[in-house]
Amino acid sequence: NAGxxxxxxxxxxxxxxxxxxxxAQDMNHNSMYWYRQDPGMGLRLIYYSASEGTTDKGEVPNGxxxxxxxxxxxxxxxxxxxxxxxxxxxxxxxxxxxxxxxxFGDGTRLSIL
Amino acid sequence: KxxxxxxxxxxxxxxxxxxxxxxxxxxxxxxxxxxFRQDPGKGLTSLLLIQSSQREQTSGRLNASLDKxxxxxxxxxxxxxxxxxxxxxxxxxxxxxPLVFGKGTRLSVIA
Numbered sequence: 767n768a769g770x771x772x773x774x775x776x777x778x779x780x781x782x783x784x785x786x787x788x789x790a791q792d793m794n795h796n797s798m799y800w801y802r803q804d805p806g807m808g809l810r811l812i813y814y815s816a817s818e819g820t821t822d823k824g825e826v827p828n829g830x831x832x833x834x835x836x837x838x839x840x841x842x843x844x845x846x847x848x849x850x851x852x853x854x855x856x857x858x859x860x861x862x863x864x865x866x867x868x869x870f871g872d873g874t875r876l877s878i879l
Numbered sequence: 880k881x882x883x884x885x886x887x888x889x890x891x892x893x894x895x896x897x898x899x900x901x902x903x904x905x906x907x908x909x910x911x912x913x914x915f916r917q918d919p920g921k922g923l924t925s926l927l928l929i930q931s932s933q934r935e936q937t938s939g940r941l942n943a944s945l946d947k948x949x950x951x952x953x954x955x956x957x958x959x960x961x962x963x964x965x966x967x968x969x970x971x972x973x974x975x976x977p978l979v980f981g982k983g984t985r986l987s988v989i990a
Binding site for chain 2: 807808809814858863864865867868869871873
């Protein structure tokens with residue numbers, strides 16, 4: 767009964783380092799999403815994948831790249847981390863598109879020094 | 880551009896009280912509205928989803944209502960318990976476009 771699983775749960779990086787956040791869902795959902803959550807800003811969409819093989823930019827895509835590896839997995843990559851990317855990152859999935867309920871992982875807490 | 884507002888930002892109530900959380904949105908042309916719960920250090924858990932054609936949805940002690948014309952939704956929690964303490968977020972979907980989230984109401988239920 768895992769739902770949406772994100773790894774790692776916590777990470778500290780230095781400015782300029784790169785890393786990939788992993789996300790996997792076991793609900794056979796077609797659509798997957800990456801959000802960031804910052805105090806006072808609410809949740810903002812970074813990238814999404816409506817279905818396997820497609821990805822699209824959300825509200826705040828700059829500094830990030832994504833890969834929809836297969837139907838289950840959707841990764842988020844920071845190529846050159848910046849302090850402004852310190853945040854909590856959430857992955858979510860839905861059966862098909864934004865109209866369906868979204869199911870969230872527990873998040874990755876990322877600090878960039 | 881759709882904007883979603885949740886007032887108050889924080890609320891503290893004694894156990895057993897019935898309470899209402901508010902969500903307002905600026906564009907009434909919505910497809911559905913979703914209420915989430917977020918516990919500290921955790922992700923969001925979907926509580927209720929109301930389609931634009933519906934007036935309300937119920938799940939246990941929770942009741943969500945929707946008034947599209949006035950751009951408002953409320954989440955009613957009956958007989959509140961300490962375990963209800965969390966942040967509650969609403970999110971609006973205006974068709975097959977990204978959800979727009981409010982910033983949430985942080986609820987504390989005091990035993």
